[in-house]
Amino acid sequence: MAADSFLVELGVEELPPGAIDKLSDALAEGVSRGLADADIAHGEVTAYGSPRRLAVRVEALADKQPDREVERRGPALAAAFKDGEPTKAAQGFARSCGVEVDQLIHLETDKGTWLGYREQQQGEATTALLPAIVEKAIAGLPVPKNMRWGASRIEFSRPAHWLVMLYGSDVVEASALGLSAGRTTRGHRYHAPEPLELAHADDYLEALEQAWVLADRDKRRERIREQVLAEAEVQEAQAVIDEELLVEVSGLVEWPVALAGGFDERFLEVPAECLVSSMKANQKYFHLLDAEGNLKPGFITISNIDSAEPEQVIRGNEKVIHPRLADAAFFYETDRQQPLAARVEGLASVVFQQKLGSLGDKSHRNAAVAAFIAGRIDGDVHQARRAAELAKCDLVTEMVLEFPELQGIMGRYYATHDGEDAEVAQALEEQYLPRFAGDAIPQTRTGQALALADRLDTLTGIFGIGQRPTGTKDPFALRRAAIGVLNILIQGELDLDLRELLELAAAQHQELPYADGLVDEVLGYMLDRFRAWAQDEGIGAEVYLAVRTRPVTKPLDFARRLQAVNAFARREEAAALAAANKRVSNILAKQGGDVTVEVDAGLLQEDAEKALAEALSSCHQKVAPLFAEARYSDALDVLATLREPVDRFFDDVMVMADDEAVKRNRLALLASLQALFLEVADIAELQH
Structure with missing residues (x-):
């Protein structure tokens, strides 16, 4: 089976910068889902995007679906023949399969034998399936707000102007958003506005870069980062690269060029946060710091053109930022003329x-x-x-x-x-x-x-x-x-x-x-909400449930219990003690909750129950001060020593003895065991 690369690119007018990554990823996911549903083998699927395009490239896309053996089941064998002759049911099934009755097979199932037919179904050509796959993927894009353009009733986030669909070097005959697919894309709006013919799907990134477009989102983002850092070094400053701003700026340009500008030092009298907010929110500038971490009167902007006269672009940006910073200075001065306390009445x-x-x-x-x-x-x-x-x-x-x-x-x-x-x-x-x-x-x-x-x-x-x-x-x-x-x-x-x-x-x-x-x-x-908190801390759901069953209303105490039980759950003794507590819980539940924790030593008969009673008494004395100080991890370390006497008790002792007094005493022993662990959590929940 042959394979080749596939490219789809949708060319549009400038998209909202914050939507490009989401839309291009969604297009890639839609194409991947369509190929999976059609059972077409392929390699890596990569999303590309820039202000004027959404694109997906699929490597090693098989040229057809695999052939499949299709099996059809007809009437039961008993109903298919009468006196050795085919019935109408058998004849009708054969006709529906396009064969004679004697070409049918017998299918053995656990419900009997049936007439059946198997045939090889040829896989469809990938190029025949791609149009529907791409059209569905585009229709499913999470467009934040649709618009119409021209006289058309077609809707999309921005007017769509071209569609490229190439399987290898061949154009895939398809249409979407009223556009017919071809091999013609567009380069940079200003540096390379002429139509650009793609010879092969694999030529996409290189051809566009020659046309002043970096369609690879990650490469464009890193190009901006490198340029900003390099320009800051020239300015003997440290650039602050906010990742959200970097993503937004990357969504505004196709060919980034970093330029450094400055502003009047008098604006530094305004709190740095105000100036930075104005530069980031309004102008999408990266701000600069000196060696001591103080704001410098400068910025780095990212232009979408490689200007022959960059100083004019810089002056334009400086001219635009000046009134913004002047507004911030005015707001700051105006606000300080009235103390905060004077604004309390206005809150009403x-x-x-x-x-x-x-x-x-x-x-x-x-x-x-x-x-x-x-x-x-x-x-x-x-x-x-x-x-x-x-x-x-x-x-x-x-x-x-x-x-x-x-x-x-x-x-x-x-x-x-x-x-x-x-x-x-x-x-x-x-x-x-x-x-x-x-x-x-x-x-x-x-x-x-x-x-x-x-x-x-x-x-x-x-x-x-x-x-x-x-x-x-x-x-x-x-x-x-x-x-x-x-x-x-x-x-x-x-x-x-x-x-x-x-x-x-x-x-x-x-x-x-x-x-x-x-x-x-x-x-x-x-x-x-502790479930999410516990998950962030790497604590399993069973540990959360073990603690959540207890009436704990102090979050600090809750967290300490979670951490203690989480550490206990990794101990070798944890599984056995959790199982034992689960067994104890089930036994006590059948008693309707009417079980004391007071154990009568005179009613203890078996060595195993005497050993457990002694171990519980010893543990109780050791853990009481630990519980009082919320040292739950230390307390559970002590309780872990109960594994051997608990296992021995269940191996050697019949809890539900014929003697009612002995039985109630043994139940009290189990209740005291459960009560000790419940001081921390219901560790029975740790049993998977």
Whole structure:
């Protein structure tokens, strides 16, 4: 079977830069899926993309489907012949197969013998199947927003202008989005606007690079990185390459050329975050730092042309950035003319959520909860209350209204300018930490108290108005809020009871339609987030379930138990003890829960039960102080020594003895065994 490369390229007007990777990957996945469904063998599938094209190349694509043996089953043999002659059923089946009855075969199955027919079905040519495969792949692209162009009713993300489909050196006759496939692509819009004929699918990348287009997304991205770093070295600076910005810039150019520009040093009086936000968000510039890590009055921009007069391009970019930075300087100066505290009253007119009141209402609720938490974690209650009062004030400043990503950051700057306590100012920024998985938590006690209070208020409030997140919708980012609370409590080693905190947070709301059972619902939701937390920590689901069955409401304690049980599960004794606990659980469950843990030594008869009773007594004395100090790993190390006496007990002792008193005493022995392990977790869940 022969094989060759296949190329499909859809040429369009400039795509949204953030959509290129997603669309090109989806096109590759769609083509791969279509080839798999058609059972066509192939090699590597690679996605390409640039502002003006989405493309896929498939290596070593077989020229046809494999031949297949098709088997058809007809009537049962008993119904196919009568007195040795074929019945109408047999004759009809033979006609449907295009053969005579004597050419049919017998098929033996576990349900009897049947008439049947086998034939070799020739595989279809790949070129005959590709048009439908590609058309379906294009139709299935996750286009963020469709548009029409010209008089056509065809819709796509941007107007489509050309379609290339080559199998080796041959054009595949096909159409999509109203375009007929050919071998003609386009190079760079300005450097190589003439049509470009591709001789072979394998010529794609090289031919386009000759036409000033880097269609390989990774190569284009790395070219930008290399150029930015090289240009920064020329400027005796360090370039900060934000990966998200790098992806976005890569989606704006087909032939990247890095150019360095500068701006007036007076703008450095404005906080660096403001200048960086303006350069990144508005102009897609990479900013520069000096050797001490301070912002330099310069930037690197990526042009889509290799200009003969680059200084003109640079001057144009400098001219554009100047008013942007001037705006940032104006916002900063204007905002500082009024202290943050003066904006507190204005929060009353900003809606947080229609049923939960204004940002002012939220600030009052947060202040009460933050002050309580600060008192429990050796923080400053006054500072926590003050930080909560000021926390949302920067949301109504000119700078944050222009650059929302600076919330909290500007609060810190403005609070510092106003002479607020340093920890209060720091807390205004820390209230949003952690912002994403792996992000740092607040380092100050005031910041921790405020961050916890804000999230707990949102969780109880949104649940309390009946807007629990679903599998697909979480508009208030409650999952992130819940995981943020867990991370702060665990990483900050804050031994706080989540139920108590939720009860306090819920009590701050004046009226909640779904107040009944609210705390239990939110608590369950938050503890369920431990499954994802445990997974991130490399802890198995069975370990999570073992701990989750216990009524643990302190996340720090929950995490310690998870880590202890996870370590225990890797011990040699774990499997046997888990199985034994499962057996104990089943035995005790049949007793209806009416079993004491008090063992009468006078009723112990067998050596094995006496040995177990002695071992349990010894373990209890050793683990009691360990449990009191939450040293669960050490406690489980002690309990692991019970494996031998437990195994011996089940081998030598009949639990359900004829003597009722002896039986109840043996059940008590098992109940005391179970109770010891349940001080940490239900390790019966570890049994697979």
